[in-house]
Amino acid sequence: MDPLLDIRNVHKVFPGRTPVTAIEHLNISVEKGDFAVILGPSGCGKTTILRLAAGLDFPTGGQVVFNGRPVQAPGRQRALMFQEPRLFPWLTVEQNVAAAGPKELARRSLGSMGLTEFAASYPHELSGGMARRVALARALVGQPDILLLDEPLSNLDLPVRRGLQSELLRMWQQGLSCVLVTHELEEALVLASRILILSPRPARVLWDGQIPLPYPRDRRSDRYLAIKQEIQQAMEGWS
Amino acid sequence: MKRRWVSIIQALTIPVAVLLLWLVAAQRDWLAGGLLPSPSEVWAALTHLARRGLLVRHLQTSVLRVLFGFSWAAAMAVPAGVVLGWVRPLRPWLLPSLHFLRQIPPVAWIPMFLLWFGIGEASKHAVIVYAAFFPIFLNTVVGVEQIPRSLWEVSRVLEFSPGKTLIKLVLPGSAVAILSGLRLGLGMSWRALVAAEMLAATSGLGYLVMSARSLVRTDEMVVGMILIGVVGLMMEQLLALVERALLPWNRATAGRGGGSDGSIVGYPKRS
Ligand SMILES: Nc1ncnc2c1ncn2[C@@H]1O[C@H](COP(=O)(O)OP(=O)(O)OP(=O)(O)O)[C@@H](O)[C@H]1O
Ligand SMILES: [Mg+2]
Numbered sequence: 001m002d003p004l005l006d007i008r009n010v011h012k013v014f015p016g017r018t019p020v021t022a023i024e025h026l027n028i029s030v031e032k033g034d035f036a037v038i039l040g041p042s043g044c045g046k047t048t049i050l051r052l053a054a055g056l057d058f059p060t061g062g063q064v065v066f067n068g069r070p071v072q073a074p075g076r077q078r079a080l081m082f083q084e085p086r087l088f089p090w091l092t093v094e095q096n097v098a099a100a101g102p103k104e105l106a107r108r109s110l111g112s113m114g115l116t117e118f119a120a121s122y123p124h125e126l127s128g129g130m131a132r133r134v135a136l137a138r139a140l141v142g143q144p145d146i147l148l149l150d151e152p153l154s155n156l157d158l159p160v161r162r163g164l165q166s167e168l169l170r171m172w173q174q175g176l177s178c179v180l181v182t183h184e185l186e187e188a189l190v191l192a193s194r195i196l197i198l199s200p201r202p203a204r205v206l207w208d209g210q211i212p213l214p215y216p217r218d219r220r221s222d223r224y225l226a227i228k229q230e231i232q233q234a235m236e237g238w239s
Numbered sequence: 240m241k242r243r244w245v246s247i248i249q250a251l252t253i254p255v256a257v258l259l260l261w262l263v264a265a266q267r268d269w270l271a272g273g274l275l276p277s278p279s280e281v282w283a284a285l286t287h288l289a290r291r292g293l294l295v296r297h298l299q300t301s302v303l304r305v306l307f308g309f310s311w312a313a314a315m316a317v318p319a320g321v322v323l324g325w326v327r328p329l330r331p332w333l334l335p336s337l338h339f340l341r342q343i344p345p346v347a348w349i350p351m352f353l354l355w356f357g358i359g360e361a362s363k364h365a366v367i368v369y370a371a372f373f374p375i376f377l378n379t380v381v382g383v384e385q386i387p388r389s390l391w392e393v394s395r396v397l398e399f400s401p402g403k404t405l406i407k408l409v410l411p412g413s414a415v416a417i418l419s420g421l422r423l424g425l426g427m428s429w430r431a432l433v434a435a436e437m438l439a440a441t442s443g444l445g446y447l448v449m450s451a452r453s454l455v456r457t458d459e460m461v462v463g464m465i466l467i468g469v470v471g472l473m474m475e476q477l478l479a480l481v482e483r484a485l486l487p488w489n490r491a492t493a494g495r496g497g498g499s500d501g502s503i504v505g506y507p508k509r510s
Contacts, residue, residue, distance in 0.1 A: 074395045086393050090411035090488045099407055100397045122488045
């Protein structure tokens with residue numbers, strides 16, 4: 001069977017006075033049902049990968065294929081949660097979420113994230129963590145086949161982080177395939193069914209493996225620690 | 240609410256001081272020579288004009304002319320500005336010519352408009368439409384241009400239709416600029432109308448001032464001028480209120496640099 005999202009030998013060069021090669025010979029296949037976490041150092045091209053997958057940018061070489069078809073434009077089946085919330089400042093929380101799908105679903109989605117109370121608030125009235133949850137609710141309302149997440153948990157305090165984590169896992173367990181990029185190992189180990197480690201820019205895959213651990217992850221178990229150690233070794237390529 | 244009182248007092252300080260000075264000057268006979276009427280003469284002229292019904296007539300004529308012309312200008316300039324702000328490839332074709340036209344003040348068009356549209360209402364309306372069009376249009380273009388790229392990307396990821404993009408992104412995203420363009424345009428068309436009425440009209444506040452001149456009635460001139468200023472001010476304030484009512488999300492950010500409080504959005508640079 002074809003992979004859900006297939007990044008085939010992709011190059012990405014940003015032209016300019018000094019052209020930047022963000023990605024070089026990158027191959028990543030995401031299968032249906034994966035919770036793939038792409039772990040890479042800052043500035044290695046993580047956001048670029050997601051933008052290519054979403055169809056906001058196009059590769060200089062190679063191909064991005066989704067469900068057997070080359071990606072030519074953004075589409076609702078591939079929901080992207082940006083690194084920043086990017087809510088429309090002139091729409092209320094509920095209107096922001098409903099802009100992405102049916103109103104009934106928007107309400108339910110807000111409810112499941114504990115945001116009902118803030119449905120009528122404007123984005124500038126929200127904390128960073130709440131804005132992030134609204135962005136996630138919006139990404140989910142379109143009922144995508146795959147969810148692309150750009151560091152959804154960074155810069156959040158622990159309780160908010162835990163909440164979002166379990167929300168993401170719940171969506172995944174209901175059958176949503178996820179690709180998450182981050183530079184934090186812990187975030188990856190808590191969520192991933194599979195981890196890919198990237199090199200510094202230009203991004204290449206250094207390590208790719210399944211994480212066969214049950215959820216919620218027990219950070220003190222031997223298997224967890226063994227996998228963590230193996231990944232940390234792979235991450236030594238970062239410096 | 241204390242702030243509000245302070246700003247009202249601040250706003251009134253200079254007018255009141257000028258009025259007092261004027262009263263004193265009249266009392267001491269500094270105004271002899273008839274170049275400037277005394278406040279009491281102005282007041283008398285005002286009540287006289289009001290009693291004869293002329294005041295309301297001229298006022299009404301001018302205001303109706305502006306409202307009519309301004310509405311047409313807004314109805315053309317906002318859509319045109321949205322299209323030009325949105326469809327970038329059109330800009331290099333149209334903007335240079337539009338910037339050229341913008342240099343020609345409305346008053347300079349009056350002779351031409353008189354020739355084309357006659358001495359009646361149509362020529363006045365043409366002046367107003369012309370005067371209001373550019374501020375509204377150019378502010379709209381800038382407003383649409385200034386919508387962050389990041390939000391355009393969101394609209395693409397969510398697969399907005401063009402109509403949805405217009406309603407959810409383009410119009411609200413440029414609303415602050417459009418409204419300040421409307422306010423500028425209203426002021427421009429008001430001032431242009433007065434000029435048009437002075438040159439070629441038989442009614443309106445501009446006509447009132449000009450006809451007073453031929454009779455050397457400085458008192459009526461001052462009445463006309465003050466009314467022109469007051470009405471212009473009131474119309475602008477009215478639009479400022481509309482602005483505040485329409486942009487609830489903007490209130491919190493206003494005054495921190497990107498405010499809607501009378502800040503004038505610049506014209507786009509030629510590129
Ligand atoms: N539009 C662009 N034009 C030019 N260069 C770009 C552009 N977008 C990204 N880059 C460059 O590509 C490289 C990768 O950027 P990218 O944003 O994908 O990194 P990242 O891994 O997401 O970084 P971070 O962890 O800081 O979010 C960087 O060197 C960046 O400067
Ligand atoms: Mg990034």
